[in-house]
Amino acid sequence: xxxxxxxxxxxxxxxxxxxxxxxxxxxxxxxxxxxxxxxxxxxxxxxxxxxxxxxxxxxxxxxxxx
Numbered sequence: 001x002x003x004x005x006x007x008x009x010x011x012x013x014x015x016x017x018x019x020x021x022x023x024x025x026x027x028x029x030x031x032x033x034x035x036x037x038x039x040x041x042x043x044x045x046x047x048x049x050x051x052x053x054x055x056x057x058x059x060x061x062x063x064x065x066x
Contacts, residue, residue, distance in 0.1 A: 011031060011038070035063070
């Protein structure tokens with residue numbers, strides 16, 4: 001499994017536990033918090049995570065912090 005698939009799988013675990021979100025903003029906030037948590041956990045494991053993070057920042061600029 002590649003890094004993007006693993007990252008996506010972890011995000012799916014977060015949204016699967018709660019099937020209905022009251023608003024779109026609540027879903028985005030949940031995904032943002034999960035993404036920050038996943039990023040912290042993965043940053044120490046992969047040597048190329050900074051490259052992956054930079055590529056995701058380009059594609060998801062509005063969601064990812066600076």
